[in-house]
Amino acid sequence: AQGSVTASPSQYDGEYDCPVTVGTPGVTLPLDFDTGSSDLWVFSSELPASERSGHAYYTSSSSSTSKLDSGETWDISYGDGSGAEGNIYIDKVTIGGITVTSQAVEAAESVSSEFVSDTSNDGLVGFAFDSINTASPNHVQTWFGNAEAQLASPVFTANLKKGKAGNYNFGYIDSSEYTGSITYATINSANGFWEFSASGYAVGSGAFSSQSIDVIADTGTTLIYLPAAIVKAYYAKVSGSSNSASAGGYIFPCSATLPSLTIGIGSYKAVVPGTFLNYAPNTGSTCFGGLQSNAGIGLSILGDVFLKSQFVVFNQGVPKIGFAPG
Numbered sequence: 001a002q003g004s005v006t007a008s009p010s011q012y013d014g015e016y017d018c019p020v021t022v023g024t025p026g027v028t029l030p031l032d033f034d035t036g037s038s039d040l041w042v043f044s045s046e047l048p049a050s051e052r053s054g055h056a057y058y059t060s061s062s063s064s065t066s067k068l069d070s071g072e073t074w075d076i077s078y079g080d081g082s083g084a085e086g087n088i089y090i091d092k093v094t095i096g097g098i099t100v101t102s103q104a105v106e107a108a109e110s111v112s113s114e115f116v117s118d119t120s121n122d123g124l125v126g127f128a129f130d131s132i133n134t135a136s137p138n139h140v141q142t143w144f145g146n147a148e149a150q151l152a153s154p155v156f157t158a159n160l161k162k163g164k165a166g167n168y169n170f171g172y173i174d175s176s177e178y179t180g181s182i183t184y185a186t187i188n189s190a191n192g193f194w195e196f197s198a199s200g201y202a203v204g205s206g207a208f209s210s211q212s213i214d215v216i217a218d219t220g221t222t223l224i225y226l227p228a229a230i231v232k233a234y235y236a237k238v239s240g241s242s243n244s245a246s247a248g249g250y251i252f253p254c255s256a257t258l259p260s261l262t263i264g265i266g267s268y269k270a271v272v273p274g275t276f277l278n279y280a281p282n283t284g285s286t287c288f289g290g291l292q293s294n295a296g297i298g299l300s301i302l303g304d305v306f307l308k309s310q311f312v313v314f315n316q317g318v319p320k321i322g323f324a325p326g
């Protein structure tokens with residue numbers, strides 16, 4: 001089998017949401033696909049009505065195929081401080097025409113304010129490794145982990161776009177979605193992430209600095225987070241930029257012309273256009289950067305600002321990750 005699903009950007013490309021059908025009869029919910037976590041959870045009838053406001057949700061008792069996963073709970077906290085928790089049902093989940101008949105569906109009983117106010121999604125689908133799934137006392141498998149048995153190849157691809165719909169594909173690599181060749185990096189999945197070593201960086205037309213940068217590819221994180229020294233070198237080329245405590249990061253005049261950012265993956269030079277690095281308006285005539293410091297995170301993150309400039313292959317069989325110009 002093979003599948004494909006549309007990925008729709010929220011405002012400012014903050015996240016990319018995809019239709020997922022759960023239960024019988026199916027309820028279709030826009031879920032945030034997140035390669036930085038490994039829980040599939042949904043807004044549910046078990047939430048207080050105040051926390052469901054503005055959201056569609058899953059009602060397990062209305063699904064003839066749902067079965068309580070007795071004794072199992074989940075409780076997740078994300079890097080941005082948001083979180084959710086609840087209990088678990090086993091039910092049918094279909095994405096892009098691929099149906100997993102016994103998927104652990106984590107039903108939310110409580111969600112943080114960030115999720116209540118983010119009405120772009122009604123939950124998340126985690127595409128990282130099972131080791132960081134939060135279900136307790138037993139891990140449950142990701143949807144992709146369960147779907148792999150149906151796929152010709154243990155791969156999914158991300159073809160995210162700036163300001164318009166892209167897509168995720170499952171089980172195959174569509175050569176019409178990229179140019180040139182795909183360059184792969186070995187994945188170290190010990191931390192449960194799509195983690196690998198980038199080979200260096202360049203700012204605009206400047207010299208490429210060869211250095212190993214430990215990064216994760218995370219579709220659930222909006223921006224790019226790199227070591228402070230690299231970020232400082234980037235904004236040194238942006239007139240009027242500053243690292244603003246009140247804004248929570250680097251800002252600059254919205255009239256600035258931003259240099260591109262190149263990230264090395266092996267010998268491949270992945271270029272993020274300067275226009276992608278003006279993330280969104282801040283206050284007044286200042287704008288907030290799509291590149292920020294990883295200080296306090298402990299790892300560097302290639303989030304959507306980077307990923308939407310590339311065609312990305314996530315191969316869970318090896319595991320390895322591949323990049324090509326989108």
Ligand SMILES: O=C(NNC1=NCCC1)c1ccc(Br)cc1
Pocket residue numbers: 034036037077078079080082193216218220221297299301
């Ligand atoms: O939470 C993380 N990614 N996903 C999501 N963020 C917000 C909603 C979903 C995340 C993962 C690894 C590191 Br290191 C930092 C952050």
